[in-house]
Amino acid sequence: MGKIKNEVYEKVFDQVDAMWEEEVSFLQTLGRYPSTLGNEREIQEHLAGVLERDLNLKVEKLIPEPEKLAAHPGFSKPEWSYEDRPVVVGKYEAEGEKKGKSVIFQGHIDVVSPEPLSKWNYDPWGAEIIGPRMYGRGIADMKSGVAAMIYALKAVQKAGVKLANDVTIKTVTEEECTGNGALAAIEAGYRADAALIPEPLGQKALVGQVGVIWVRIKVSGLGAHTERADQAVNAIVKSYPMVNALLDYEKELNSRPKHKVFGDHPHPLNINIGKIHAGDWPSTVPSESTIEARVGFNPGVNPGDVKKDLEAFLLTAAQKDEWLKDNPPEISFYGFHAEGFTLDPDQEFIHVLKEAHRMNEKDSLGYGTFTGTTDARFYNLYYDIPATCYGPTGANLHGPDEWVDLDSVKRVTKTYAAFLLKWCQYQE
Ligand SMILES: [Zn+2]
Structure with a gap:
């Protein structure tokens, strides 16, 4: 049994390796969309297409409606329109008898402005690769995580493994200013037993944020x-x-x-x-x-x-x-x-992430806190859905010459794939 199980993991990890060049160029494509506030439609159309065509997910594009969300305690007041700025949700529904638990993977595709451009040594929309790093605005925060979560599910599928519970992939807007993109998608009914957000926090699990x-x-x-x-x-x-x-x-x-x-x-x-x-x-x-x-x-x-x-x-x-x-x-x-939140790491969701992490990293899973906010707050505070951030290693978020370490992206992709196999389980 243990042996067979390992073979499944090996098969899936091999798929991540086999698709690695494809994943890198997918990340470059994402990095070349200048998806600042108000300019998210094109990247979202692209992602909706990928989720529908390549991953066979049931895709919905939804537009946040402030008047419907206004009474929610997590709602933030925007001063801009949501027209033409969809949130994208793709759903994999497990066939047959369900086992394991369901999960949401969620990444934001909105990025902050790269100004002042004169401070950059690289084109912020060039997704240039120099040695082990890829440079660009939003490459670390958090298009690399978006690539990792999509390729984790894709690797499971390509390996011919059928997950035994549902996976929802969300690419959201508004993370950098209100969080209303994430809120709208949860309010639309896209919920699960846990949520993972691949913010670039360096392979640590987030247990608290301000x-x-x-x-x-x-x-x-x-x-x-x-x-x-x-x-x-x-x-x-x-x-x-x-x-x-x-x-x-x-x-x-x-x-x-x-x-x-x-x-x-x-x-x-x-x-x-x-x-x-x-x-x-x-x-x-x-x-x-x-x-x-x-x-x-x-x-x-x-x-x-x-x-x-x-x-x-x-x-x-x-x-x-x-x-x-x-x-x-x-x-x-x-x-x-x-609002800020804290998360108790002593629960099954984090234990499963810890096991998945250990399969791809030398050290055991560490915990981190964040002196900023992330969309993980909505799940933890208002829906009783445990949510953490775990993602690649990067630097200069919101600053000039933002970069991500590509090898960490690959390891996170494998850890996410392992998490899927453990948490959602699969048909033997
Ligand atoms: Zn972010």
Whole structure:
């Protein structure tokens, strides 16, 4: 029995090896779609075609409907349309008597902007291979994981193995700004006994992540020509107290007792001042300045409470400024309204992943935490579906010269294939 079982795994791993060049060029194709916010349709059409034709899955393309999701506690408010930006779901339905358990593999295909392009040594949309690495925006985060999860299922199929339970593959939008793509697909009924998300966390299983919100602070000044600048109030200058208040709030957050899942982390809660827009002419005093920031906070804290707390903190800081006291900044929130979560690694789902991992890696499975957010939160927080992230090794996510280690992509593909055989089981 043990012997036969090993043969099945060997057969499937051999398929991953045999299709490796194909998988690499598939990843290059994905990397060459500039799938930033609003530009996801083409890559999604391509993926829907692959899932339908090559993997024989039942494919649905669905468009998130904010009005239907708005009442959900995990919903984040977008400021853009979902028209022409489908989420793609492909479903493999096991035939015959079911054994094992079902699983969802989910990857996001939206990527952040590669700007400033001048900082890149490689074409962000070139998917160039140099030595063991492939470079490009979104190559690590997380098109490599998308390739791995698709080729894991494909290798099982090509090896002629019939899985004994259902596999759902989702390629989602909106991961980098709201998570509403993932939420829409779960709300549409695509659920399972567990979910795996191949974020590039270096072959570790994610057991905790922070919560995230976005805030917008609009500071008003009193605009004028520079000749009257002494009577004007410069909105850029008046932004400084708000920038400093954000930095103070970050200090304050990190001075509170650390959540136990981040006990070893030196600075888990980060505030990123990501955008500042003001002024349009060197000789005009700007009358408006808008700051946008991303705020991280502990698991177990309601994002709505953080918003109230932060707003009060900023308005208190504004009181200390002569101008802002009487002209308080406008504070609003959009995008991420994401709660953090923790996951108990002592459960069957993680044990099975650990066994699959051990078949392809030298060390036993380690656990990781993430000081950002991922779509895994929806499954864990609202649907009682255990979900973790486990994926390839990469670097410079959201920065210039993002890359993925191709050999890690191959190992993750095999680990995912082994996970499928163990978790879903198969017809002998
Ligand atoms: Zn990602």
